[in-house]
Amino acid sequence: PAGLNAGTFPAKLWRLVNNPRVRSVRWDSQARGLLIDRSLFERELLSRSDAHGGRGEVTGDVPESFQATHFGSFVRQLNLYGFQKVPGRAGAAVPGDAAGWLHFRNPNFRRDCPDLLLRIKRLTRANRQRLAAGLEVRSRQPSRFQQ
Secondary structure, three states: OOOOOOOOHHHHHHHHHOOOOOOOEEEOOOOOEEEEOHHHHHHHHHOOOOOOOOOOOOHHHOOHHHOOOOHHHHHHHHHHOOOEEOOOOOOOOOOOOOOOOEEEEOOOOOOOOHHHHHHOOOOOHHHHHHHHOOOOOOOOOOOOOOO
């Protein structure tokens, strides 16, 4: 959507989950959450595929912020942007979801509403204080390296 910095984590995650070549991350059956197969994610997006620092099987299509080496760093980013892990086994309550996948949700991350991405902000200490006070949280301007 207009006004969204394409370099932000939510924008990159949106492209990742909608990329047909990525098999390790997909929408849940209600298109309101993410299903992530950790082992496939690590092989497909995080593991080194060669000595030159290339990444997994989907190298050319992986947004830069996902070219990390630890799954925990990816989950930390999810948490910083307000995603919450859905307890229990993914798919247990909702037909069509894959059992054994990690399930994360953010009310502003839905397949049918890309405009909601503008509402997802990084939850820094200052942003949490602003939200608690009922104030608006604004995104930082992209750095010169992100532009």
